[in-house]
Amino acid sequence: MSTTNGLIGQSVKRVEDKRFITGMGRYTDDIILPLQTYTSFVRSFYAHAKIVSVDTSAAAKMPGVVAIFTGADVAAINGVPCGWQVNFKNGDTMKEPKHPLLVADKVRHAGDAVAMVIAETREQAKDAAEAVMVEYVELPVVVNAAEAVKPGAPLVHDDVPNNICFDWELGNPKSEVDEAMSKATHVTTLEFVNQRMVANAIEPRSYIGSYDAANEKYTLYTSTQNPHLIRLLLCAFVLGIPEHKVRVVGPDVGGGFGSKIFHYTEEALVTWASKKINRPVKWTAERSESFLLDAHGRDHITKAEMGFDNDGKIEALRVKTFANLGAYLSSFGPCVPTYLHGTLLQGLYTTPKINVDVTGVFTNTTVVDAYRGAGRPEATYLLERLIDLAALEMGKDPVELRYKNFIPPFDGVNQPGYQTQVALQYDSGNYEGVLTKGLEMLGYADFRAKQMEAVRNGKLLGVGFSTYIEACGIAPSAVVGSLGARAGLYEVGQVRVQPTGKVSVFTGSHSHGQGHETTFAQVVAGKLGIPMEDVEIIHGDSDSVAFGMGTYGSRSIAVGGTAIVKSIEKIVEKGKIIAAHKLEASAGDIDFADGKFTVKGTDKSIGFADIALTAYVPHVYPKDLEPGLDFSSFYDPANFTFPFGCHIAVVEVEKETGKVILKRFIAVDDVGNIINPMIVEGQIHGGLVQGIGQALFEGAEYDDNGQLTNGSYMDYCMPRADDFPVFETASQVTPCPHNPLGVKGAGEAGAIGSTPAVVNAVIDALWSGGHKVKDIRMPLTSERVWKAMQ
Amino acid sequence: MQIKVKVNGVDHSHDVEPRLLLVHYLRDTLRLTGTHIGCETSLCGSCTIHVNKKAAKSCSMLAVQADGCEITTIEGLAANGELHPLQEGFKEMHGLQCGFCTPGIIMTAADFLSQVPDPTEEEIRYALKGNFCRCTGYHNIVKSIKYAAAKMKEEVTV
Numbered sequence: 001m002s003t004t005n006g007l008i009g010q011s012v013k014r015v016e017d018k019r020f021i022t023g024m025g026r027y028t029d030d031i032i033l034p035l036q037t038y039t040s041f042v043r044s045f046y047a048h049a050k051i052v053s054v055d056t057s058a059a060a061k062m063p064g065v066v067a068i069f070t071g072a073d074v075a076a077i078n079g080v081p082c083g084w085q086v087n088f089k090n091g092d093t094m095k096e097p098k099h100p101l102l103v104a105d106k107v108r109h110a111g112d113a114v115a116m117v118i119a120e121t122r123e124q125a126k127d128a129a130e131a132v133m134v135e136y137v138e139l140p141v142v143v144n145a146a147e148a149v150k151p152g153a154p155l156v157h158d159d160v161p162n163n164i165c166f167d168w169e170l171g172n173p174k175s176e177v178d179e180a181m182s183k184a185t186h187v188t189t190l191e192f193v194n195q196r197m198v199a200n201a202i203e204p205r206s207y208i209g210s211y212d213a214a215n216e217k218y219t220l221y222t223s224t225q226n227p228h229l230i231r232l233l234l235c236a237f238v239l240g241i242p243e244h245k246v247r248v249v250g251p252d253v254g255g256g257f258g259s260k261i262f263h264y265t266e267e268a269l270v271t272w273a274s275k276k277i278n279r280p281v282k283w284t285a286e287r288s289e290s291f292l293l294d295a296h297g298r299d300h301i302t303k304a305e306m307g308f309d310n311d312g313k314i315e316a317l318r319v320k321t322f323a324n325l326g327a328y329l330s331s332f333g334p335c336v337p338t339y340l341h342g343t344l345l346q347g348l349y350t351t352p353k354i355n356v357d358v359t360g361v362f363t364n365t366t367v368v369d370a371y372r373g374a375g376r377p378e379a380t381y382l383l384e385r386l387i388d389l390a391a392l393e394m395g396k397d398p399v400e401l402r403y404k405n406f407i408p409p410f411d412g413v414n415q416p417g418y419q420t421q422v423a424l425q426y427d428s429g430n431y432e433g434v435l436t437k438g439l440e441m442l443g444y445a446d447f448r449a450k451q452m453e454a455v456r457n458g459k460l461l462g463v464g465f466s467t468y469i470e471a472c473g474i475a476p477s478a479v480v481g482s483l484g485a486r487a488g489l490y491e492v493g494q495v496r497v498q499p500t501g502k503v504s505v506f507t508g509s510h511s512h513g514q515g516h517e518t519t520f521a522q523v524v525a526g527k528l529g530i531p532m533e534d535v536e537i538i539h540g541d542s543d544s545v546a547f548g549m550g551t552y553g554s555r556s557i558a559v560g561g562t563a564i565v566k567s568i569e570k571i572v573e574k575g576k577i578i579a580a581h582k583l584e585a586s587a588g589d590i591d592f593a594d595g596k597f598t599v600k601g602t603d604k605s606i607g608f609a610d611i612a613l614t615a616y617v618p619h620v621y622p623k624d625l626e627p628g629l630d631f632s633s634f635y636d637p638a639n640f641t642f643p644f645g646c647h648i649a650v651v652e653v654e655k656e657t658g659k660v661i662l663k664r665f666i667a668v669d670d671v672g673n674i675i676n677p678m679i680v681e682g683q684i685h686g687g688l689v690q691g692i693g694q695a696l697f698e699g700a701e702y703d704d705n706g707q708l709t710n711g712s713y714m715d716y717c718m719p720r721a722d723d724f725p726v727f728e729t730a731s732q733v734t735p736c737p738h739n740p741l742g743v744k745g746a747g748e749a750g751a752i753g754s755t756p757a758v759v760n761a762v763i764d765a766l767w768s769g770g771h772k773v774k775d776i777r778m779p780l781t782s783e784r785v786w787k788a789m790q
Numbered sequence: 791m792q793i794k795v796k797v798n799g800v801d802h803s804h805d806v807e808p809r810l811l812l813v814h815y816l817r818d819t820l821r822l823t824g825t826h827i828g829c830e831t832s833l834c835g836s837c838t839i840h841v842n843k844k845a846a847k848s849c850s851m852l853a854v855q856a857d858g859c860e861i862t863t864i865e866g867l868a869a870n871g872e873l874h875p876l877q878e879g880f881k882e883m884h885g886l887q888c889g890f891c892t893p894g895i896i897m898t899a900a901d902f903l904s905q906v907p908d909p910t911e912e913e914i915r916y917a918l919k920g921n922f923c924r925c926t927g928y929h930n931i932v933k934s935i936k937y938a939a940a941k942m943k944e945e946v947t948v
Contacts, residue, residue, distance in 0.1 A: 013881055020889025021877040023824015023864035027890065030823035123809065202828045202836055202924050203890040254826070254890025255924050287829040513888030513925045678884050685927030686887065713833035713922070721918035721928035726911070750927070 005594070007526035011678035015532070016517040025252045028206035028223045033280040036208065037066050039270065040125035041283075042115035042132045043292070044107035047143070047364040047706020048154060049136035051106055054114055059131035064124030067277050068132070069116045069269075071104025077272065079328075080263050081237040084335035085484040086166045086360065094166040094360070097157040099328035101238075101265045101272075106139065108156050108327035109364050110706055111292030116269055118281055141706040145322035145361040146301045156327055156362040165325055165360040166334060170342040171422045177355035180316035184307025188390035194378045195699040195778050196299035196324065198716060199371050203254020204290045209270030210280035219247045220271050225256040225510050226550020229487065231542050233263040233331070239272055246271075250540040253512035257690065258370035259294040260512070261552045262331035291711035296700055297371020299324035300337060300378050306351075306386040312396055314349050314405050319356040319382065326367035333369045334360055339483050340375025340471070346420035347383040348431040348467050348644060349405040354421040364706040370552060372690050372751040376470040384466040384756035389774060392767050398465050398760075399439065406431045406467075412737035417639070423483075424471060426642045427744075430734050434668045435467055438646035441666045441728055447650075451768050460653040461663075462765025465646070466757035472745035473641035473736070474553030491555070492547045493563030494632035495524065495571055499616035501609025503528065503535045506632075508548010509560030510540050513686075514747060515679040516556060522675055523561055523741065527568045529595030530608055546632050554745030557675060558641045562739045566633035574629060575611045581622040582606055582614065641736045641744035645669035647753035649692075649761040655769070658786025660696055660762055664725055667753065670732040672744030677731070680746045684729055687750020693719040694751075695758035699779050717779070793857040797822065798866025806853045813837045815853035816863060824864040824893045828922070835921030838894035839863045845901035847920075864893035867900065875941040876900055876934070885934030887925030895921045899935045907946075909939060 019025050042054075056068045079098040086094045103112050115132050119125035140154040147153060148163040156163055171177070181187060208221040218241065224230050227250040235243040253260060270281040285293065300321050307316040323337030342356040373380075387405075391398035407418050412428035419425050447463055454461035474480075477488035494506040505524055509516055521535040528535075538544055548560075572592045579597030580587040589600045598605035614621065615629040650664040667684055674680050697717040701709045710716045735742030755778070762780055766773050766789060773788045794803045797820060804819055811830075816822045816839070825848055828836035832850035839848045840862040867874045876896045879885065886892040895918065902909070902917040909917070914935050915928070923931060 014884065016889075017881040017886060020886055020892050021864075021873070021880050021896065022868060023822070023893050025824070025889050027823075027826070029827070030817070032818070032821075122814075123807070200922075200924055201888075201890075202834060202922055203826070203888070204828065253888065255888040257924065284827075287831065287834075515887070682884050682887060682926060682930060685929040686925045687927075689927035690924070713829050713831060718834075718922050718924075720915075720922070721932065722912070722915035724915075724928060727927070727929050 005526060005529055007522045007532060008675055010676065012518055012522055012532065012676055014515050014518045015521060016515065027203055027252045027254055028208060028221045029284045031208060031221055031251065033208060033210055036280040036282055037118050037120060037277065038122040038125045039116055039118045039281050039283045040129040041113040042117065042129050042134060044110060044112045044114060046107055046136055046138055047110045048139040048141045049107050050139060051104065051114060052135040052137055055133040056115060058133065059117060059128040062124065062128040062131055064120035065128045066118045066120065067273065069102065069273065071100065071102040071114065074101045075104055077101055078238050080265055080268060081233055082329035082333065083331045083486045085486060086168055086334040086338050088166050089169055094334055095160045096329060097160060101269050109366055110708060111366065113265065116273065118273060118277060141364045141704065143363050143365050143702040143704070143706050145324040145363060148361045148363050149322065149359060156364055160362060163362040165329070165362055167359045168338050169355060169357045171354040171356055174355045177316050177318050177353045180353040181305060181307040181318055184315050185310045186308045186394055187305050188386050188393055189305045190386055190389060190775060191303045192775050193777055194298045194300040194302065194381055196368065197297040197371050197694055197698055198291055198700050199257040199259035199294055199297060200718060201255035201257055201259055204285035204287060205260065205264065205294065206284040207267050207270045208280055208282045209274035211275040211278060213278060217245045217247065218271055218274065219249065220267060221249045221251060222267055223253045223260055224250045225253065225260045225512060225552055227510060227540055227542050228508055228548040229550050230263050230267060234268055234271060238268045248542045250510050253510070256512050257372040258297060258374055258552060261550065262295050262369055287713065288711055291708060291716065292366060295330045295367045295369035296326065297368065297374070298378060299368050302382060304382050304386055306390055308390060308394070312394065312401050312404050314351045316353040317345060317351050319345060321358045323358055323360050324363050324365065324368055325360050326365050327362060328367050330367035330369035333367060335484070336370050336375045341379050343422045343424050344376050344379035344469065344471060345383065345422050348407055348469050350407055351421065356422065365702055372687060373748045376748065377691065377752045377755060380466065380468040380752050381756045384468065385759060388465060388760040389763065399435065399444065402435060402467055403432060411734065425639065427639055428734050428737050429642060429644055430732065431467060431644060433732050434644065434646040434670055437730055437732060438648050438666050438668045441730060442648050455768050458655065460655060460765040460769045462651050462653065462761040462768060464649045464757045464760025464764055466753050466760065467646045468753040469642055469644040470748060470752050471640040472554035472643055472748065473558030473637050474555045475640055476638060477636050487549065488636065489549055490634050490636035491549055491559040491563045492632065492634050493560060493567050494546050495564060495567040497571060497612045497629035499613055501530065501534065501612040504538060505535060505564060506538050506545040507560050507564060508545055508550060509556040510551045512551065514551065514556060514683065515676070519557060519675045519679055520561060520564060523564060524568060527565065528608060529593065554747040557741065557743045558736065558739055558745045559635060559637055561741055561743060563633050563635035565740050566635055567631040570631040570633065571629055577622055577625060578611050578614050579606050582620060638738045641672065643669065643671040643744040643746065643749055645749055645753050647757040649757040651758065651761040651765055653762060653765045653785060658782040658789065660780055660785060662692065662725055662758065664728065665692065666728045667750065668730045668732060669749045670734050671746040671749060672736040673733060673742035674731065675743065681729055683746045684750040685727055687748060688727055688754045689719050689724065691751040691754030692758050695755045695778055695780060697723065697779050791854050793854055795856050795859055795861055797861045798863060808852065808854055810853045811849060812851040812853045812856050813848035816848060822863050822865050826890055826893060828891065835898060836891050836894040838897040838921065840897060840901060845898050864896060867896065874900065875938040879934040879937035879941065883930050883934040883937050885926065885931045891921060891923045895923065895931060899938065903939055903942060907939060907943060
């Protein structure tokens with residue numbers, strides 16, 4: 001099938017923009033249902049405390065109060081489930097304590113909900129929540145994963161010994177890795193923290209549950225990245241209500257970055273309570289609640305060792321990580337530090353022996369789950385910090401060290417995919433290409449001279465590299481199923497050609513900033529040879545979209561886009577049969593291009609809209625062919641996709657203050673074929689700021705009492721516009737060999753590659769001035785950098 | 791308390807609770823939901839509107855404080871159905887992704903450009919200090935504002 005009108009590959013302006021720039025977007029909190037009530041939660045101030053009593057009597061008498069529910073009221077309801085099972089090394093299944101909708105026995109992190117107060121207005125609900133009296137007995141607290149596994153540490157769950165959810169390993173047997181490491185002529189060791197991050201979507205989570213008693217049907221409006229997945233979890237795992245009696249709508253959603261993938265207790269509670277009170281129930285998080293309750297990301301404590309031979313070839317990699325999972329298991333919490341982290345530790349290098357050992361740990365903190373990149377930034381940070389540090393230690397050039405260890409180029413068609421030591425098979429790659437391009441943009445040939453000149457002038461200038469790979473297009477269901485996933489990870493795309501030839505496309509890939517309404521329309525219009533205006537992309541409503549698994553893991557174009565392409569192929573195939581009948585030819589002799597069905601070698605043709613009309617007004621029509629032109633397809637990918645790239649940071653470090661000034665940032669990303677370069681670049685820019693934000697500004701900090709000490713925008717340093725230079729971006733294209741669009745996905749690349757580049761640049765700057773510092777804990781605040789220089 | 795306000799050129803009069811935030815008045819009472827709430831603490835800038843032609847964060851003002859004021863929200867920015875140059879700029883330069891922060895940023899930028907019609911890159915980035923965007927990395931927002939500045943200059947010249 002040819003693409004005909006040149007739409008694919010063009011920076012088409014976004015069709016969704018109009019509603020957002022005029023204030024006509026419709027986010028969940030914008031919706032007010034008739035007779036809607038508001039809920040406010042009574043949340044624990046303590047990180048760990050036994051609940052002695054909950055007294056709601058005074059609150060119940062407050063003005064406007066409709067209902068109050070406590071842990072006792074929901075004790076018989078299941079908790080929110082975990083969607084991924086990780087096993088212990090000995091084969092035992094992970095520890096999976098209940099994550100109750102409201103807590104009855106003891107609170108396990110600051111913000112844990114004890115009661116739900118429903119009232120006529122937002123303010124009345126808040127007033128009454130303040131009047132609920134909860135008596136606690138404080139318990140000892142543990143917040144650090146490495147501390148939590150030590151004997152005698154406080155237990156977050158009484159029945160989880162040593163707070164260990166699982167211990168897990170992947171790769172070559174540890175004995176083989178130990179042996180290879182012992183033979184290495186140089187071993188670079190790094191002990192570091194990949195700090196806890198807060199996703200901080202600017203739209204706080206918001207839900208409305210409503211119940212239609214006449215039809216016994218629930219509707220949940222939710223700021224989610226995956227409405228169908230929420231419906232599945234809500235119905236089958238939590239409330240035990242029939243799935244066909246629940247409609248889940250994800251309207252416009254104001255950013256997610258992972259934090260809106262997960263099924264949260266509040267979603268289940270507003271749905272459940274709407275039937276209890278027979279009125280709609282709305283909850284919208286305040287920012288302080290977003291900080292305390294939206295799943296956090298990262299939080300690894302890691303020791304990593306990389307062994308090299310005389311020549312600088314990597315011989316072995318050994319990794320031990322304590323992964324903080326928070327107080328409960330979030331929807332995909334166990335998967336992130338294991339199958340999304342350990343599996344990426346091959347990086348771009350031919351390392352022959354790799355062993356990764358991860359202990360998943362409960363602590364008295366907010367749950368941890370996927371945050372933009374999810375596991376892959378942690379793996380990239382580990383590898384790329386090690387390799388730049390190794391270069392400094394061995395007196396080698398970090399660029400040369402990379403070239404020496406890169407997996408050679410392979411296209412996945414003429415050369416096979418690359419089998420890693422850590423379970424994955426890379427699809428296609430040209431890793432030297434992105435580095436070479438990045439070096440050209442940087443002008444690396446002159447950089448070291450400039451750096452020496454800076455030193456002579458009393459300044460510290462540094463360059464840091466990061467050549468990353470990620471696994472996207474999540475995921476082949478059979479593969480992830482064998483690794484513990486409790487869901488399939490296919491996607492669904494339905495293409496409904498209307499009788500007039502206009503096209504409605506229903507996709508399970510929810511869009512919350514990614515621009516699917518444009519990119520997918522480009523694919524459909526491009527493939528069908530019709531104008532973009534004739535295509536509408538519909539997503540986010542489980543009653544109109546057949547099914548779907550949602551948006552995460554940079555999967556939308558690779559998996560959701562391919563599902564749509566499969567439906568287009570069916571439409572063209574059926575269109576050819578109809579056209580053959582009308583043109584009195586055989587279907588095999590019909591070509592489809594430029595929106596026209598043509599008899600090969602003739603000028604006899606019929607337009608797409610005519611075929612559509614014929615399909616719905618089948619007066620002259622092939623015998624035994626069903627009317628209509630409407631196909632739905634499930635696409636389960638053959639493999640992950642593996643985008644990769646090279647990020648380079650140039651920084652200046654102020655000697656007197658330790659302040660890091662980001663002078664340049666270069667990103668060369670290879671995300672396979674590109675449908676809309678403008679949108680892809682936008683995705684990269686956003687990812688860069690989150691990745692650089694982790695390096696320089698952001699990080700959740702808990703004190704020893706389990707209080708999140710920077711749980712507000714006054715305290716948590718969000719990246720701002722004037723923190724950044726103009727980004728220098730470029731792309732290389734190595735098509736994905738196993739999907740028809742040749743696409744790999746671009747949503748997370750910026751956040752995965754950028755963090756270590758910045759930290760490496762700071763370390764490089766310090767070494768240039770004689771400060772041989774191995775590591776500075778992120779974020780690299782002035783204070784930390786200044787201290788490192790003393 | 792009784793308040794009178796003019797919002798996007800339309801006069802309104804309502805009896806409001808003294809503690810009602812201006813942003814809730816706009817969103818819930820007037821159903822102008824283009825103004826968003828991202829933090830309730832005046833830091834994220836999603837709720838930025840114009841009060842008497844100056845940018846203000848409506849999450850940190852009480853509705854009663856707006857009594858007698860003239861207010862413009864994102865819904866009132868386009869004149870006679872024509873997009874404001876900033877709205878056009880954000881579309882042309884891909885200055886938005888999820889769109890949640892966008893109304894606040896456009897309102898901030900509109901006030902900024904009225905004071906600094908020909909800003910430098912640095913001045914634009916500084917002017918955005920009170921607005922968070924988590925999607926775009928600000929890169930294309932800066933370009934969008936530059937686009938609008940150029941367009942507005944052109945309009946003045948013409």
